[in-house]
Amino acid sequence: MKKAAYQLDPAWRGVRKLDCHMHVNGGPRTWGWDSNDRIIEAADRLGIEQLCVSIPITRGMPEHDEVAACNDGVLAAMRRYPGRILGYCFVVPGYPQALDEIDRCLDEGMMGIKLYNQYKIWDPAVCLTIEKAIEARVPILEHAGYPSTPERWAQQPNLSHAGDFVLAARKYPEAMLIEGHIGGGGDWEWAILQLRQAPSVYLDTSGSVIDEGMVEMAVRELGANRLLFGTDMTMEGGVGKILGARLTRAQRERIFWRNMQGILDRKKVQGPASRVESKSGNREASCLCSGRWTLDAGLSLTP
Amino acid sequence: MLIDVNTYIGHWPFRQLRHNTAQGLLRQMDRRGIDRAVVASIHGIFYKNAHPANEELAKETRRYRDRLLPFATLNPTYPGWEEDLRRCAEDLELCGIRLYPQYHGYRLTDADGLALVDAATALGWAVQAPMRVVDRRQRHRWDLAEDLAPSALEEAVSLRPKTRWMVLNGMGVNGRRLPDEARYLVEISRLTAVLQRTIPSLLETAGPKHLAFGTGMPFKVAEPALLKLNILDAPARVKERIAWRNAAEMLGLGTSRVEGRGSSAKRQP
Numbered sequence: 001m002k003k004a005a006y007q008l009d010p011a012w013r014g015v016r017k018l019d020c021h022m023h024v025n026g027g028p029r030t031w032g033w034d035s036n037d038r039i040i041e042a043a044d045r046l047g048i049e050q051l052c053v054s055i056p057i058t059r060g061m062p063e064h065d066e067v068a069a070c071n072d073g074v075l076a077a078m079r080r081y082p083g084r085i086l087g088y089c090f091v092v093p094g095y096p097q098a099l100d101e102i103d104r105c106l107d108e109g110m111m112g113i114k115l116y117n118q119y120k121i122w123d124p125a126v127c128l129t130i131e132k133a134i135e136a137r138v139p140i141l142e143h144a145g146y147p148s149t150p151e152r153w154a155q156q157p158n159l160s161h162a163g164d165f166v167l168a169a170r171k172y173p174e175a176m177l178i179e180g181h182i183g184g185g186g187d188w189e190w191a192i193l194q195l196r197q198a199p200s201v202y203l204d205t206s207g208s209v210i211d212e213g214m215v216e217m218a219v220r221e222l223g224a225n226r227l228l229f230g231t232d233m234t235m236e237g238g239v240g241k242i243l244g245a246r247l248t249r250a251q252r253e254r255i256f257w258r259n260m261q262g263i264l265d266r267k268k269v270q271g272p273a274s275r276v277e278s279k280s281g282n283r284e285a286s287c288l289c290s291g292r293w294t295l296d297a298g299l300s301l302t303p
Numbered sequence: 304m305l306i307d308v309n310t311y312i313g314h315w316p317f318r319q320l321r322h323n324t325a326q327g328l329l330r331q332m333d334r335r336g337i338d339r340a341v342v343a344s345i346h347g348i349f350y351k352n353a354h355p356a357n358e359e360l361a362k363e364t365r366r367y368r369d370r371l372l373p374f375a376t377l378n379p380t381y382p383g384w385e386e387d388l389r390r391c392a393e394d395l396e397l398c399g400i401r402l403y404p405q406y407h408g409y410r411l412t413d414a415d416g417l418a419l420v421d422a423a424t425a426l427g428w429a430v431q432a433p434m435r436v437v438d439r440r441q442r443h444r445w446d447l448a449e450d451l452a453p454s455a456l457e458e459a460v461s462l463r464p465k466t467r468w469m470v471l472n473g474m475g476v477n478g479r480r481l482p483d484e485a486r487y488l489v490e491i492s493r494l495t496a497v498l499q500r501t502i503p504s505l506l507e508t509a510g511p512k513h514l515a516f517g518t519g520m521p522f523k524v525a526e527p528a529l530l531k532l533n534i535l536d537a538p539a540r541v542k543e544r545i546a547w548r549n550a551a552e553m554l555g556l557g558t559s560r561v562e563g564r565g566s567s568a569k570r571q572p
Contacts, residue, residue, distance in 0.1 A: 006532045007336030032499040042497035045534040147440050185440025209438050210523045235498050240527030
């Protein structure tokens, strides 16, 4: 063997990495591995210091008990791997228990909110969740994509795409919205071009698609400040696509960890005492919610 | 030492590609320390008459044959493919064939597919079958090809165990479903060393002789495949097999030939 490292920059492992989009087994859900210990083993081998994880229900409209069981699974993983596993609270917006569930999870130390495909991110049902995130100064990571065929859309009719994020960001520019997995399937060029219109939206680089030029285009069109490294279970691909992109060291560090660290650092200190006031404020804000929504002409809402 | 069994040059009609010439590919290989690569034409997939793409490929790679191993693209449902295959071997001196039944309208195991597989095997060629070229979720509406199913590949390998099969962009192939004597490699660009551990799983079900390094350049970034080799929990001799030895054996390359890497990208015409 000429080079034991197979021609990777020898420093690749030492660069700090903070995975903004990952999942764990727990509650009703298992993914493609037998134990969450495998996640830590993989992270150790790839030099990933921390992983922000969730357990979403990916089909249908789950009952609240199922949602809470998912979040209990995340909390268990956080306790088992303190400091390595950080948690997103998964909720289905619109359920009366959703805001209380967010409070419960943030009080337990979670760092953000995870939404899946139950509602478009601009749907009025999501307003209170976004307002809660703004109040708590935590990010919302939402499953997203732009499949290029009607058959794919039919599988997830409420899947949010980049244009949906543009709408939501115009209404809530102060929210920390993260569009999930640019490499999660779907037309990533379409997504990047749409997001030029929403400078407050972050884009995560996770997903199994490792197309050459994807990360560079996102940096060129959106700026390295808006990109967040993630794997979404594609561990080598997630790290490799950032290592393989033509970036400056500063850009790479921003994507690998600095941007996400900046988001984590904004979180408000949680506690029941701070909640009384904020909760009433939140309810008041919710009255304004429906009035905030007007669809902008010229912005595509349908594929 | 590294041999990449999964590269292309040419144009994809639905997305701009970079580094998609012979010189561009070689520069990318140099950057990653990849010694040799099997390469095929991208746009030849879409030519009704594929053979002119083979002529273009032969011409573009002619000066770099010490590093680039050009593979033919042919459609066994199109007239005259037998003569084109002969020309690929004798006139153009191509080294193997890459098949696209999902784009050309046949099955690997129907009469047309087996006829081409048998003819390529008779030449001593390796036969490559990409399970996919691009991810289905982002396909252009005119790109109607479905992924090849693992079962379709397993059926073909089982029917023709003496053929030198290379499964590109492979996922889901189970060595236990294949004959012990079958000659096949599964390229690693969609497999994983950690978490889902599909590479260790294939090592267990098929053995270390059945995996090969591949990147998917210029469609894909090469670093994920390099990372897999680096972090795979396996003895150095197994990694060496994946990195180049299995491919060298399958391609009929002597070790001494493989070791002669130069910096061809800088070579002048």
